Each structure stands twice: as structure tokens, then as C-alpha cells.
């Protein structure tokens with residue numbers, strides 16, 4: 001499967017087929033299926049998204065046994081912006097581009113439903129989460145713990161998902177996610193105050209994959225706002241990471257995160273103090 005060659009992790013989804021009455025229906029067999037051709041094929045991949053792999057032989061086995069299966073593409077290491085025109089996604093994107101400039105050239109898929117999937121590479125160590133409507137109506141983001149339906153799959157409309165010819169991975173680089181988008185999707189590192197009980201719980205219970213970077217960023221922001229020296233904050237966050245992040249991030253990632261928050265805090269103070 002060519003998707004694997006692009007470094008994409010895939011797993012089988014229910015497919016869509018034409019019923020005797022001519023309608024396209026989900027292969028799960030449920031007449032009431034709310035998500036035709038888009039939910040995991042549990043008989044082959046019982047853990048769904050968690051079974052996603054780049055292993056050629058596994059993937060070949062799956063799709064030989066279920067040739068009508070659709071292909072799920074696990075996100076996280078790549079991020080997909082899902083533009084749904086039925087909910088105004090194309091208009092939302094147009095407005096964002098008017099403010100921030102056009103999106104960089106990158107991979108795009110035309111979904112069988114008339115929408116578009118726009119692919120981005122997140123910065124190393126940054127975990128972009130799933131979100132719906134955070135960037136605007138009709139704009140969803142599939143990140144860590146998410147998936148999208150991949151090209152060659154059949155949509156319930158009867159059309160297939162296809163790479164956009166001008167945005168095909170064979171000819172197009174995968175663009176990094178624009179900074180403005182990352183900032184819009186990430187929680188404010190030095191955002192509104194949280195109750196002390198929440199911080200206590202966080203420090204006591206620790207954090208799991210998917211929340212580590214954001215948590216380190218927030219705790220760092222808290223420390224710096226309390227005028228803790230940046231190097232001391234770095235030491236504290238390295239210790240927090242080792243003791244409370246499961247699994248811990250690398251020391252380099254902690255250094256990078258603390259460094260970037262320290263820079264932001266410095267800028268904030270300059271603005272506050274009127275330094276130019």
C-alpha cells in the first residue's frame with residue numbers, strides 16, 4: 001500500500017457497498033449506522049486505531065482478507081485539517097487565509113463527501129490534539145489519538161477519497177503546520193489562572209502521553225509568572241518530567257519547551273514594562 005511508503009500508519013475501517021436497492025451502505029450491516037465506512041473494522045483490527053501500523057505484511061493481510069474495507073489513517077505524527085463545507089469549513093478557511101495568508105503547499109485529499117483533508121507536519125515533540133471547530137465552524141483537526149479516512153476509500157456518497165492532483169505526496173512536500181495554527185490549537189501556555197487544587201492534582205497524579213508537552217508548558221508558565229528564575233524552572237520541569245510524565249519526554253524536549261515559554265514570558269514582561 002502506497003500510504004505506508006509516505007510513512008503513514010493505517011488500519012482497516014468498515015467499507016461502503018451498494019445495497020440491492022442501489023444505496024451505498026456501511027459494511028457493518030447496521031441499518032442505523034451513523035458513520036458509514038468510517039468506523040474501525042473490529043474483526044481484523046480489534047483495537048481499532050491502536051492497531052494502526054506501517055508494517056507492509058500486516059496491512060497486506062488485512063486488505064486481502066477485506067478488500068472492501070476502507071483505510072483509516074492514524075494522525076498524531078501528521079496532523080490533518082478537515083475542511084467540511086457543509087458546516088462552512090471552506091468559508092472559515094477563506095477567512096483565516098485572508099488574515100494569515102494562504103496555507104503552504106502541502107498534501108491534500110479530496111474526500112468523497114465534498115470536503116478536503118489538508119495534511120501538516122507538527123514540530124518535533126509538539127502534540128496537537130483533536131479538536132472540532134476550534135479554528136472556525138466546519139474546521140476540525142485530527143491529531144494525537146485521531147484518524148481520518150484515507151485515499152482509495154469509498155465514501156457513502158459513492159465517490160472515493162482521492163489525493164488532490166496538485167497536492168499529491170509524490171510531488172508535494174509535507175508542509176509544517178503554520179505557527180498561527182499551532183498557537184490557535186495549543187492551550188495558552190500562560191493562560192488564565194487555574195485554581196490551586198487543579199495544579200496540586202496535576203503535580204500529584206502526573207500526566208500521560210498526549211498531555212505532557214502542554215502540561216510542562218503550563219507549569220513552566222506558572223513558575224515564570226511567579227518570578228522563578230528560568231534555569232530553576234528548567235531544573236524543576238526536568239524533575240517533574242522524570243517523575244510524573246508517563247512516559248517521560250526527552251530532556252531536549254523539556255529544554256526546548258521551557259526555553260520557548262521563557263521567551264514568551266520575556267516578551268510579555270517587555271510589553272508590560274514598556275521596553276522596546
Ligand SMILES: [Zn+2]
Pocket residue numbers: 014026027028029030033034035036037039
Ligand atoms: Zn457502520
